[in-house]
Amino acid sequence: MSEQLTEPKVESAAGTRPLLEVRNLVKHFPIKGGLLQLPVAWVKAVDGVSFEINKGETLGLVGESGSGKSTVARTILRLIPPTSGEVLLDGQSVFKASADEMKKLRRDLQIIFQDPYGSLNPRMSVGEIIGEGLVVHGVGSPKQREAAVNRLLEVVGLRGQHRGRFPHEFSGGQRQRIGIARSLTLEPELLVADEPVSALDVSIQSQILLLLQRLQQRHKLAFIFISHDLGVVRYFCQSMAVMYLGRIVETGTIPAIFKEPLHPYTRMLRDASPVPDPKVKVVMLRIEGEVPSAVNPPAGCHFHTRCPHVMPICRNVYPEWRQIDSERGVACHLHTR
Numbered sequence: 001m002s003e004q005l006t007e008p009k010v011e012s013a014a015g016t017r018p019l020l021e022v023r024n025l026v027k028h029f030p031i032k033g034g035l036l037q038l039p040v041a042w043v044k045a046v047d048g049v050s051f052e053i054n055k056g057e058t059l060g061l062v063g064e065s066g067s068g069k070s071t072v073a074r075t076i077l078r079l080i081p082p083t084s085g086e087v088l089l090d091g092q093s094v095f096k097a098s099a100d101e102m103k104k105l106r107r108d109l110q111i112i113f114q115d116p117y118g119s120l121n122p123r124m125s126v127g128e129i130i131g132e133g134l135v136v137h138g139v140g141s142p143k144q145r146e147a148a149v150n151r152l153l154e155v156v157g158l159r160g161q162h163r164g165r166f167p168h169e170f171s172g173g174q175r176q177r178i179g180i181a182r183s184l185t186l187e188p189e190l191l192v193a194d195e196p197v198s199a200l201d202v203s204i205q206s207q208i209l210l211l212l213q214r215l216q217q218r219h220k221l222a223f224i225f226i227s228h229d230l231g232v233v234r235y236f237c238q239s240m241a242v243m244y245l246g247r248i249v250e251t252g253t254i255p256a257i258f259k260e261p262l263h264p265y266t267r268m269l270r271d272a273s274p275v276p277d278p279k280v281k282v283v284m285l286r287i288e289g290e291v292p293s294a295v296n297p298p299a300g301c302h303f304h305t306r307c308p309h310v311m312p313i314c315r316n317v318y319p320e321w322r323q324i325d326s327e328r329g330v331a332c333h334l335h336t337r
Protein backbone atom coordinates (compact mmCIF):
# COMPACT_ATOMS: atom_id res chain seq x y z
CA MET A 1 0.00 0.00 0.00
CA SER A 2 1.62 3.21 -1.12
CA GLU A 3 1.04 6.51 0.66
CA GLN A 4 3.96 8.09 -1.18
CA LEU A 5 3.41 10.80 -3.75
CA THR A 6 6.18 11.41 -6.22
CA GLU A 7 6.61 15.12 -6.69
CA PRO A 8 3.90 16.76 -8.78
CA LYS A 9 5.22 19.60 -10.90
CA VAL A 10 3.98 22.65 -12.66
CA GLU A 11 6.69 22.57 -15.32
CA SER A 12 9.09 25.46 -15.74
CA ALA A 13 10.46 26.63 -19.07
CA ALA A 14 13.35 24.48 -20.23
CA GLY A 15 16.78 25.67 -19.18
CA THR A 16 15.67 28.36 -16.74
CA ARG A 17 15.85 28.11 -12.99
CA PRO A 18 12.40 28.59 -11.48
CA LEU A 19 11.88 31.67 -9.36
CA LEU A 20 10.29 29.55 -6.62
CA GLU A 21 10.75 25.84 -5.98
CA VAL A 22 8.62 24.12 -3.34
CA ARG A 23 9.85 20.62 -2.57
CA ASN A 24 7.84 18.05 -0.63
CA LEU A 25 6.49 20.64 1.81
CA VAL A 26 4.92 19.21 4.96
CA LYS A 27 3.14 21.08 7.75
CA HIS A 28 1.49 19.11 10.55
CA PHE A 29 -0.08 20.90 13.53
CA PRO A 30 -0.14 19.12 16.89
CA ILE A 31 -3.38 18.64 18.82
CA LYS A 32 -2.36 18.74 22.46
CA GLY A 33 -4.10 16.98 25.31
CA GLY A 34 -3.73 15.51 28.77
CA LEU A 35 -2.21 17.09 31.88
CA LEU A 36 1.13 17.72 30.21
CA GLN A 37 -0.44 19.14 27.05
CA LEU A 38 1.55 16.75 24.86
CA PRO A 39 0.60 16.04 21.22
CA VAL A 40 -2.14 13.42 21.06
CA ALA A 41 -2.82 13.74 17.32
CA TRP A 42 -1.66 15.71 14.29
CA VAL A 43 -3.56 17.80 11.76
CA LYS A 44 -1.91 17.00 8.42
CA ALA A 45 -2.65 20.38 6.90
CA VAL A 46 0.03 20.09 4.18
CA ASP A 47 1.34 16.64 3.38
CA GLY A 48 3.99 16.61 0.65
CA VAL A 49 3.37 19.52 -1.71
CA SER A 50 5.75 20.35 -4.58
CA PHE A 51 5.54 22.91 -7.37
CA GLU A 52 7.57 25.51 -9.25
CA ILE A 53 6.92 29.02 -10.55
CA ASN A 54 8.96 30.99 -13.09
CA LYS A 55 9.46 34.75 -13.08
CA GLY A 56 6.29 36.52 -14.19
CA GLU A 57 4.10 33.37 -14.01
CA THR A 58 0.76 33.14 -12.27
CA LEU A 59 -0.16 29.91 -10.50
CA GLY A 60 -3.58 29.36 -8.94
CA LEU A 61 -3.66 27.17 -5.85
CA VAL A 62 -7.25 26.00 -5.50
CA GLY A 63 -9.36 23.80 -3.26
CA GLU A 64 -12.14 23.98 -0.74
CA SER A 65 -11.72 25.33 2.76
CA GLY A 66 -9.54 22.86 4.68
CA SER A 67 -7.52 21.76 1.64
CA GLY A 68 -4.32 23.31 3.04
CA LYS A 69 -3.73 26.01 0.43
CA SER A 70 -3.44 28.92 2.88
CA THR A 71 -1.11 26.87 5.09
CA VAL A 72 1.11 26.30 2.04
CA ALA A 73 1.26 30.09 1.54
CA ARG A 74 2.06 30.87 5.15
CA THR A 75 4.70 28.16 5.34
CA ILE A 76 6.42 29.31 2.13
CA LEU A 77 6.63 32.79 3.60
CA ARG A 78 7.92 31.40 6.91
CA LEU A 79 5.03 33.01 8.77
CA ILE A 80 4.70 29.56 10.33
CA PRO A 81 7.55 27.01 10.60
CA PRO A 82 7.46 23.97 8.27
CA THR A 83 7.44 20.40 9.57
CA SER A 84 9.74 19.40 6.70
CA GLY A 85 10.48 20.13 3.05
CA GLU A 86 12.34 22.79 1.17
CA VAL A 87 11.50 26.13 -0.43
CA LEU A 88 14.01 27.86 -2.73
CA LEU A 89 13.63 31.43 -3.91
CA ASP A 90 15.98 32.14 -6.81
CA GLY A 91 17.95 29.09 -5.68
CA GLN A 92 18.30 30.25 -2.06
CA SER A 93 16.76 28.26 0.77
CA VAL A 94 13.99 30.18 2.55
CA PHE A 95 13.88 27.79 5.52
CA LYS A 96 17.65 27.80 6.13
CA ALA A 97 18.02 31.58 5.73
CA SER A 98 19.43 33.51 8.71
CA ALA A 99 17.49 36.50 10.05
CA ASP A 100 19.59 38.86 7.88
CA GLU A 101 19.18 36.66 4.77
CA MET A 102 15.45 36.37 5.45
CA LYS A 103 15.13 40.13 5.60
CA LYS A 104 16.60 40.31 2.07
CA LEU A 105 14.42 37.44 0.83
CA ARG A 106 11.30 39.20 2.12
CA ARG A 107 11.91 42.04 -0.31
CA ASP A 108 11.24 39.59 -3.13
CA LEU A 109 8.48 37.61 -1.44
CA GLN A 110 5.36 39.47 -0.29
CA ILE A 111 1.80 38.57 0.64
CA ILE A 112 -1.64 40.11 0.12
CA PHE A 113 -3.91 38.87 2.90
CA GLN A 114 -7.53 37.84 2.55
CA ASP A 115 -8.85 40.13 5.25
CA PRO A 116 -8.38 43.81 4.40
CA TYR A 117 -9.77 44.69 7.84
CA GLY A 118 -7.55 42.57 10.07
CA SER A 119 -4.30 42.84 8.09
CA LEU A 120 -3.76 46.60 8.50
CA ASN A 121 -2.56 48.00 11.83
CA PRO A 122 -5.39 50.33 12.96
CA ARG A 123 -2.95 52.58 14.86
CA MET A 124 -0.77 53.34 11.85
CA SER A 125 -1.59 55.87 9.16
CA VAL A 126 -1.83 54.62 5.59
CA GLY A 127 1.47 56.37 4.80
CA GLU A 128 3.20 54.56 7.68
CA ILE A 129 1.69 51.20 6.67
CA ILE A 130 2.81 51.47 3.04
CA GLY A 131 6.18 53.03 3.85
CA GLU A 132 7.06 50.66 6.70
CA GLY A 133 8.98 48.27 4.44
CA LEU A 134 11.12 51.12 3.12
CA VAL A 135 11.96 52.21 6.67
CA VAL A 136 12.77 48.66 7.84
CA HIS A 137 15.06 48.13 4.83
CA GLY A 138 16.59 51.61 5.05
CA VAL A 139 15.52 52.52 1.52
CA GLY A 140 15.75 56.22 0.54
CA SER A 141 15.53 59.46 2.50
CA PRO A 142 12.29 60.48 4.29
CA LYS A 143 11.43 62.70 1.31
CA GLN A 144 12.06 59.91 -1.19
CA ARG A 145 9.98 57.52 0.89
CA GLU A 146 7.12 60.00 1.01
CA ALA A 147 7.27 60.33 -2.79
CA ALA A 148 7.33 56.51 -3.14
CA VAL A 149 4.25 56.15 -0.90
CA ASN A 150 2.38 58.79 -2.91
CA ARG A 151 3.30 56.99 -6.12
CA LEU A 152 2.11 53.64 -4.75
CA LEU A 153 -1.19 55.14 -3.60
CA GLU A 154 -1.77 56.41 -7.12
CA VAL A 155 -0.76 53.07 -8.65
CA VAL A 156 -3.55 51.36 -6.67
CA GLY A 157 -6.12 54.03 -7.47
CA LEU A 158 -5.95 56.12 -4.26
CA ARG A 159 -4.54 59.61 -3.76
CA GLY A 160 -1.43 61.00 -2.06
CA GLN A 161 -3.56 62.96 0.39
CA HIS A 162 -4.91 59.65 1.74
CA ARG A 163 -1.52 58.97 3.34
CA GLY A 164 -2.42 60.70 6.65
CA ARG A 165 -5.67 58.80 7.15
CA PHE A 166 -6.19 55.60 9.15
CA PRO A 167 -7.51 52.22 7.93
CA HIS A 168 -10.94 52.59 9.56
CA GLU A 169 -11.62 55.62 7.34
CA PHE A 170 -11.63 53.45 4.20
CA SER A 171 -14.05 50.96 2.64
CA GLY A 172 -13.17 47.25 2.28
CA GLY A 173 -12.09 47.66 -1.35
CA GLN A 174 -9.94 50.67 -0.51
CA ARG A 175 -8.31 48.80 2.37
CA GLN A 176 -7.45 45.95 0.04
CA ARG A 177 -5.87 48.53 -2.31
CA ILE A 178 -3.78 49.75 0.65
CA GLY A 179 -2.74 46.14 1.36
CA ILE A 180 -1.76 45.72 -2.29
CA ALA A 181 0.25 48.98 -2.22
CA ARG A 182 2.06 47.75 0.92
CA SER A 183 2.92 44.45 -0.79
CA LEU A 184 4.46 46.35 -3.74
CA THR A 185 6.60 48.75 -1.69
CA LEU A 186 9.81 46.74 -1.99
CA GLU A 187 9.24 45.78 -5.64
CA PRO A 188 8.92 42.03 -5.00
CA GLU A 189 9.34 39.34 -7.65
CA LEU A 190 6.68 37.05 -6.19
CA LEU A 191 3.37 37.94 -4.59
CA VAL A 192 1.31 35.43 -2.67
CA ALA A 193 -2.32 36.54 -2.82
CA ASP A 194 -4.35 34.58 -0.26
CA GLU A 195 -8.02 34.81 -1.29
CA PRO A 196 -7.46 38.53 -2.02
CA VAL A 197 -11.04 39.25 -3.13
CA SER A 198 -13.17 36.75 -1.22
CA ALA A 199 -13.90 39.17 1.66
CA LEU A 200 -15.07 41.90 -0.74
CA ASP A 201 -18.43 42.70 -2.33
CA VAL A 202 -18.85 41.20 -5.80
CA SER A 203 -18.88 44.67 -7.39
CA ILE A 204 -15.50 45.48 -5.79
CA GLN A 205 -13.97 42.07 -6.57
CA SER A 206 -13.68 42.76 -10.29
CA GLN A 207 -12.03 46.15 -9.66
CA ILE A 208 -9.38 44.56 -7.43
CA LEU A 209 -8.83 41.70 -9.89
CA LEU A 210 -8.36 44.19 -12.71
CA LEU A 211 -5.88 46.14 -10.61
CA LEU A 212 -3.91 42.98 -9.77
CA GLN A 213 -3.90 41.91 -13.40
CA ARG A 214 -2.64 45.32 -14.52
CA LEU A 215 0.12 45.28 -11.89
CA GLN A 216 1.08 41.71 -12.76
CA GLN A 217 1.46 42.56 -16.43
CA ARG A 218 3.18 45.90 -15.91
CA HIS A 219 5.72 44.68 -13.34
CA LYS A 220 6.05 41.09 -14.65
CA LEU A 221 5.23 39.82 -11.17
CA ALA A 222 4.97 36.13 -10.38
CA PHE A 223 1.84 35.24 -8.39
CA ILE A 224 0.63 32.40 -6.24
CA PHE A 225 -3.07 33.11 -6.32
CA ILE A 226 -4.93 31.19 -3.64
CA SER A 227 -8.66 30.79 -4.13
CA HIS A 228 -11.59 28.45 -3.67
CA ASP A 229 -13.19 30.11 -6.72
CA LEU A 230 -12.14 28.56 -10.02
CA GLY A 231 -13.80 31.39 -11.96
CA VAL A 232 -11.38 33.88 -10.40
CA VAL A 233 -8.36 31.62 -10.97
CA ARG A 234 -9.38 31.05 -14.58
CA TYR A 235 -9.47 34.79 -15.12
CA PHE A 236 -6.17 35.56 -13.41
CA CYS A 237 -3.79 32.59 -13.76
CA GLN A 238 -1.82 30.73 -16.42
CA SER A 239 -1.72 27.43 -14.60
CA MET A 240 -3.16 25.87 -11.49
CA ALA A 241 -2.62 23.23 -8.84
CA VAL A 242 -5.64 21.64 -7.16
CA MET A 243 -5.31 20.68 -3.49
CA TYR A 244 -7.34 18.18 -1.53
CA LEU A 245 -6.67 17.36 2.14
CA GLY A 246 -3.12 18.68 2.14
CA ARG A 247 -1.96 17.24 -1.19
CA ILE A 248 -1.89 18.36 -4.80
CA VAL A 249 -4.16 16.10 -6.85
CA GLU A 250 -3.92 17.76 -10.26
CA THR A 251 -1.76 20.37 -12.00
CA GLY A 252 -1.90 21.88 -15.45
CA THR A 253 -2.39 24.95 -17.59
CA ILE A 254 -5.72 26.74 -17.24
CA PRO A 255 -6.94 25.95 -20.80
CA ALA A 256 -6.04 22.25 -20.45
CA ILE A 257 -7.68 21.82 -17.04
CA PHE A 258 -10.86 23.71 -17.92
CA LYS A 259 -11.24 21.85 -21.19
CA GLU A 260 -10.81 18.41 -19.67
CA PRO A 261 -10.20 18.04 -15.93
CA LEU A 262 -8.58 14.68 -15.20
CA HIS A 263 -9.26 14.36 -11.48
CA PRO A 264 -12.91 13.88 -10.41
CA TYR A 265 -12.41 16.53 -7.69
CA THR A 266 -11.18 19.11 -10.22
CA ARG A 267 -14.17 18.31 -12.40
CA MET A 268 -16.47 18.85 -9.43
CA LEU A 269 -14.86 22.22 -8.65
CA ARG A 270 -15.04 23.27 -12.29
CA ASP A 271 -18.70 22.31 -12.66
CA ALA A 272 -19.57 24.24 -9.50
CA SER A 273 -17.82 27.44 -10.60
CA PRO A 274 -19.56 30.22 -12.51
CA VAL A 275 -18.72 30.71 -16.21
CA PRO A 276 -17.57 34.30 -16.93
CA ASP A 277 -19.66 34.55 -20.11
CA PRO A 278 -23.28 35.73 -19.94
CA LYS A 279 -24.05 34.01 -23.29
CA VAL A 280 -23.15 30.59 -21.92
CA LYS A 281 -26.04 28.89 -20.17
CA VAL A 282 -24.84 26.45 -17.54
CA VAL A 283 -26.32 24.44 -14.76
CA MET A 284 -24.09 25.02 -11.76
CA LEU A 285 -23.65 21.90 -9.68
CA ARG A 286 -23.25 21.75 -5.95
CA ILE A 287 -20.14 20.12 -4.52
CA GLU A 288 -21.45 17.13 -2.60
CA GLY A 289 -20.16 16.15 0.83
CA GLU A 290 -17.58 17.68 3.15
CA VAL A 291 -13.80 17.62 3.16
CA PRO A 292 -12.92 14.84 5.68
CA SER A 293 -10.84 15.63 8.76
CA ALA A 294 -7.14 16.23 8.15
CA VAL A 295 -6.48 14.59 11.54
CA ASN A 296 -7.58 11.21 10.27
CA PRO A 297 -7.77 11.30 6.46
CA PRO A 298 -9.52 8.39 4.71
CA ALA A 299 -7.25 5.48 3.79
CA GLY A 300 -6.24 5.12 0.15
CA CYS A 301 -7.26 8.03 -2.05
CA HIS A 302 -8.40 10.73 0.36
CA PHE A 303 -11.17 11.69 -2.08
CA HIS A 304 -12.72 8.21 -2.23
CA THR A 305 -15.50 9.07 0.25
CA ARG A 306 -16.90 11.64 -2.21
CA CYS A 307 -15.80 10.32 -5.58
CA PRO A 308 -18.47 9.19 -8.09
CA HIS A 309 -15.87 6.93 -9.80
CA VAL A 310 -14.54 5.16 -6.70
CA MET A 311 -13.08 1.67 -7.33
CA PRO A 312 -12.00 -1.01 -4.81
CA ILE A 313 -8.31 -0.03 -5.14
CA CYS A 314 -9.15 3.60 -4.26
CA ARG A 315 -10.15 2.60 -0.71
CA ASN A 316 -6.72 1.14 0.09
CA VAL A 317 -4.00 2.57 -2.13
CA TYR A 318 -3.12 6.24 -2.49
CA PRO A 319 -2.74 6.89 -6.25
CA GLU A 320 0.80 7.69 -7.38
CA TRP A 321 1.48 10.92 -9.17
CA ARG A 322 1.46 10.62 -12.95
CA GLN A 323 2.90 13.36 -15.16
CA ILE A 324 0.71 12.97 -18.25
CA ASP A 325 2.65 15.45 -20.42
CA SER A 326 4.44 18.78 -20.05
CA GLU A 327 1.11 20.46 -19.22
CA ARG A 328 -0.71 17.96 -17.04
CA GLY A 329 -0.20 15.84 -13.98
CA VAL A 330 -2.69 13.96 -11.77
CA ALA A 331 -2.96 11.59 -8.81
CA CYS A 332 -5.94 9.30 -9.57
CA HIS A 333 -6.29 5.58 -10.26
CA LEU A 334 -8.37 6.41 -13.33
CA HIS A 335 -5.15 7.65 -14.91
CA THR A 336 -2.54 5.15 -13.75
CA ARG A 337 -0.71 3.33 -16.54
Ligand code: SF4
Pocket (backbone or CB within 6 Å): 263, 264, 265, 301, 302, 303, 304, 305, 307, 308, 309, 310, 311, 314, 319, 331, 332, 333, 334
Ligand atom coordinates in the same frame (compact mmCIF):
# COMPACT_ATOMS: atom_id res chain seq x y z
FE1 SF4 B 1 -11.85 8.76 -7.42
FE2 SF4 B 1 -10.33 6.61 -7.18
FE3 SF4 B 1 -9.48 8.68 -8.63
FE4 SF4 B 1 -9.63 8.84 -5.96
S1 SF4 B 1 -8.30 7.50 -7.14
S2 SF4 B 1 -10.31 10.36 -7.41
S3 SF4 B 1 -11.47 7.65 -5.55
S4 SF4 B 1 -11.23 7.36 -9.06
